[in-house]
Amino acid sequence: MNPTSSRRTVLGAGLAGVLGAAATGTASATTAAATTAASTTAATTDQTAAAPARRSGQRSMVDVPFTAHETVRIGVIGLGNRGAGMLGGWAAVPGAVVTAVCDIRADRAKAAADRLVRLGKPRPTEYGGSASSYQELVRSSDVDLVYIATPWEFHHEQGKAALLGGKHVGVELPIATELKQLWDLVDTSERTRKHLWLMENCSYGRNELAMLKMAHEGLFGEITNGHGGYLHDLRALLFSDTYYTDAWRRKWHARSIASFYPMHGLAPIAAAMDINRGDRFMTLRATATEPRGLADYRERNIPKTHPSWNEKYINGDLVTCLIGTAKGRILRAEHDVSSPRPYSRINSLAGSRGIFEDYVPVGTTGGRVYLEPDHGGHSWRDFAPYRKEYDHWLWKKIGDDAANNGGHGGMDYVLQWRIVQQMRAGLVPDIDVYDSAAWCAPVPLSVQSLKNDGRPVDVPDFTRGRWAELRLGLDSRETDMPPTS
Amino acid sequence: MKKLAVVVALTAALLVPQVPAAAAEPVEVTISEVDLAGPVIASVDVTVTNKSAARLSKLAVTFAGPVGWTVYPETRTVKDAVKPGESVTVAFQIRVPEQRPGFTIRTFTATAAYSGGEVVGTRTQKSGTPLPNLAAAFNNVAVSNESDPTKGNFDNSGNSFSAQRLAEKDVTPGSTVTALGATFTWPGPVGTKDNAVAAGQTFAYSGKGAKLALLGSGAGYAAAGLVKVWYSDGTSTSGSIGFPNWSFQDAGAHGATLVISTTGRNTPAGYANAEYQYRVFANSIPLDPAKTVELITLPANGGLHVFGVAIA
Numbered sequence: 085m086n087p088t089s090s091r092r093t094v095l096g097a098g099l100a101g102v103l104g105a106a107a108t109g110t111a112s113a114t115t116a117a118a119t120t121a122a123s124t125t126a127a128t129t130d131q132t133a134a135a136p137a138r139r140s141g142q143r144s145m146v147d148v149p150f151t152a153h154e155t156v157r158i159g160v161i162g163l164g165n166r167g168a169g170m171l172g173g174w175a176a177v178p179g180a181v182v183t184a185v186c187d188i189r190a191d192r193a194k195a196a197a198d199r200l201v202r203l204g205k206p207r208p209t210e211y212g213g214s215a216s217s218y219q220e221l222v223r224s225s226d227v228d229l230v231y232i233a234t235p236w237e238f239h240h241e242q243g244k245a246a247l248l249g250g251k252h253v254g255v256e257l258p259i260a261t262e263l264k265q266l267w268d269l270v271d272t273s274e275r276t277r278k279h280l281w282l283m284e285n286c287s288y289g290r291n292e293l294a295m296l297k298m299a300h301e302g303l304f305g306e307i308t309n310g311h312g313g314y315l316h317d318l319r320a321l322l323f324s325d326t327y328y329t330d331a332w333r334r335k336w337h338a339r340s341i342a343s344f345y346p347m348h349g350l351a352p353i354a355a356a357m358d359i360n361r362g363d364r365f366m367t368l369r370a371t372a373t374e375p376r377g378l379a380d381y382r383e384r385n386i387p388k389t390h391p392s393w394n395e396k397y398i399n400g401d402l403v404t405c406l407i408g409t410a411k412g413r414i415l416r417a418e419h420d421v422s423s424p425r426p427y428s429r430i431n432s433l434a435g436s437r438g439i440f441e442d443y444v445p446v447g448t449t450g451g452r453v454y455l456e457p458d459h460g461g462h463s464w465r466d467f468a469p470y471r472k473e474y475d476h477w478l479w480k481k482i483g484d485d486a487a488n489n490g491g492h493g494g495m496d497y498v499l500q501w502r503i504v505q506q507m508r509a510g511l512v513p514d515i516d517v518y519d520s521a522a523w524c525a526p527v528p529l530s531v532q533s534l535k536n537d538g539r540p541v542d543v544p545d546f547t548r549g550r551w552a553e554l555r556l557g558l559d560s561r562e563t564d565m566p567p568t569s
Numbered sequence: 570m571k572k573l574a575v576v577v578a579l580t581a582a583l584l585v586p587q588v589p590a591a592a593a594e595p596v597e598v599t600i601s602e603v604d605l606a607g608p609v610i611a612s613v614d615v616t617v618t619n620k621s622a623a624r625l626s627k628l629a630v631t632f633a634g635p636v637g638w639t640v641y642p643e644t645r646t647v648k649d650a651v652k653p654g655e656s657v658t659v660a661f662q663i664r665v666p667e668q669r670p671g672f673t674i675r676t677f678t679a680t681a682a683y684s685g686g687e688v689v690g691t692r693t694q695k696s697g698t699p700l701p702n703l704a705a706a707f708n709n710v711a712v713s714n715e716s717d718p719t720k721g722n723f724d725n726s727g728n729s730f731s732a733q734r735l736a737e738k739d740v741t742p743g744s745t746v747t748a749l750g751a752t753f754t755w756p757g758p759v760g761t762k763d764n765a766v767a768a769g770q771t772f773a774y775s776g777k778g779a780k781l782a783l784l785g786s787g788a789g790y791a792a793a794g795l796v797k798v799w800y801s802d803g804t805s806t807s808g809s810i811g812f813p814n815w816s817f818q819d820a821g822a823h824g825a826t827l828v829i830s831t832t833g834r835n836t837p838a839g840y841a842n843a844e845y846q847y848r849v850f851a852n853s854i855p856l857d858p859a860k861t862v863e864l865i866t867l868p869a870n871g872g873l874h875v876f877g878v879a880i881a
């Protein structure tokens with residue numbers, strides 16, 4: 085029997101709809117089990133973990149494409165290390181133009197504008213001089229995309245203002261630090277019909293994207309666990325008097341116990357598990373070591389006259405989040421920026437048929453694999469041939485440009501190029517507000533769990549029930565950048 | 570959320586008397602073609618047709634693709650019984666990865682479980698061109714000269730068969746080896762890729778006979794898996810096959826037959842371990858002698874090494 089013809093010829097659309105109600109789908113048995121387990125084991129449930137009701141007329145942004153823009157006009161808020169570092173990349177993407185720059189320090193805005201002119205680009209409008217200068221930028225009529233690279237404490241306020249100003253918004257990590265702020269950004273995105281997303285450059289890392297494609301091919305079998313994080317010895321920079329403006333980042337270590345910044349390692353693992361695209365975070369439990377690293381470093385390296393001596397550090401050196409998913413998977417997300425150690429985002433993914441580990445001294449990629457049936461003998465193999473075979477189309481297409489235009493091994497530029505391409509071509513964003521909220525939720529949830537002796541806390545479903553739907557994301561279909569006129 | 574349609578195809582058999590379902594009822598499960606041009610979220614229809622005279626009740630349809638491919642939902646239940654002669658079609662979504670270069674075989678499975686029985690339907694879709702022969706799948710050097718032992722690496726520890734000891738048994742590149750009624754040609758030259766570490770490779774092979782025999786040996790103690798044969802008429806058969814460890818395992822393990830036994834082996838440091846035997850085996854699966862073999866898919870087991878295939 086031909087199922088298609090039988091459906092179309094025997095039944096009218098109306099009847100098909102009626103009968104559709106006769107069947108019910110279940111994502112999996114483990115889903116139900118995990119849901120039950122999560123509900124019964126979560127010792128503490130923050131009130132805001134439950135999805136707030138949508139306002140009248142508010143609709144999901146799942147699978148909503150951008151309205152196509154012939155040219156993407158970009159306004160940059162925050163021109164410190166990160167914002168200034170991304171400026172050249174934005175200006176280099178075909179079809180993008182930086183039309184506005186803003187910093188609380190007006191001289192930084194001017195310097196950024198001067199630099200763009202030196203690059204042969206049009207001079208952008210400068211905003212600056214006060215804490216509210218960004219409000220003028222988000223209201224301007226010549227900006228389509230606002231890129232926010234200010235200290236963490238300003239992200240929610242500025243991101244929301246940009247949405248309300250009718251702009252799409254890319255926000256550096258994290259998009260917000262409180263659960264109610266995350267929900268607020270989700271709701272504001274849905275109400276304004278504008279996208280807001282985490283500027284997670286590591287989601288576009290070459291190893292990470294190859295790992296993702298291998299996961300979808302099934303090379304790891306049924307994925308059971310993954311590990312990521314941000315392990316970066318920032319002590320010297322944290323105590324620098326010039327690197328982080330007003331030492332904003334170090335001050336977070338004196339006022340919060342949160343896992344501030346695990347997203348660089350968490351997001352790629354979450355993508356490989358199709359979080360919000362077939363699975364979702366259910367519970368989170370956190371542990372933290374004693375905060376020793378910064379105080380010890382200060383004792384050995386910082387003069388007693390330094391203002392940091394007035395600070396007491398309370399953020400654990402290693403904060404670990406264990407996140408359980410609806411499909412029974414486990415993610416471990418680590419954060420440690422105050423201990424002496426080489427850099428790592430861990431990047432490990434494992435399943436019933438194999439494992440990938442990054443940041444190991446093997447071969448040219450830094451990655452190693454062990455995959456059945458290709459491998460045996462209990463010995464690791466070089467990741468290089470797999471990365472070559474599963475190289476993402478973005479890296480094949482613009483990898484050379486990325487190496488010439490972007491920092492962090494080129495993944496900054498790949499991220500910027502892809503965002504501009506999606507906006508110009510009218511595509512659905514690879515990373516949406518729901519992904520961004522889920523990846524940033526460990527910041528407030530780690531605090532909740534740690535305050536309750538590490539007991540599990542529920543992770544909100546920011547999609548409001550649409551997490552189980554299969555959707556493409558970072559493992560996208562190849563498309564071209566629209567031609568520039 | 571997108572509605573996933575469930576459609577009952579009404580037939581002329583609506584007036585068939587309703588009787589309780591029985592385990593032996595004929596039920597057919599078919600799967601619609603899957604769009605393999607990924608990355609894509611593909612829609613798939615599974616149709617369950619009740620060809621019996623009894624109603625199908627408590628029907629639950631489960632759909633699955635290749636391992637690691639996500640399906641949504643994994644199971645759909647059908648509230649109403651399916652009457653005799655009727656069909657029900659349920660829809661699923663599956664995440665299809667980017668199509669791989671080369672030859673691929675993707676198998677999809679749907680299971681219809683109902684009161685009193687369960688029926689499984691499969692769909693296999695091929696794409697690309699298979700390897701032209703077994704030699705094209707060779708990816709390992711199992712035999713080396715004692716004068717140049719580092720060329721070999723049968724066991725992933727740098728050890729290999731000695732070409733000189735094999736020659737003592739009249740086994741040299743191009744020579745004939747017979748076992749289980751089949752005739753194999755020993756691969757070579759020495760020191761080059763001479764065997765396929767089984768990784769699910771599919772290669773062309775034409776012939777007819779009562780059984781398919783494989784010549785090989787095992788690295789490790791679990792060198793076994795499913796070998797699949799595709800006939801020219803589109804049907805297929807499969808059977809478990811395995812080889813004992815090249816040393817230190819019962820020669821009859823996995824139902825294999827000892828074919829060649831050599832003394833000692835080559836190690837990275839030279840010929841050694843003369844106190845032990847290092848062996849090659851044969852094993853087989855039955856074929857439908859009326860059908861012509863077109864393709865063979867090796868098992869996916871990194872411990873299983875294949876030197877040759879032949880039909881007997």
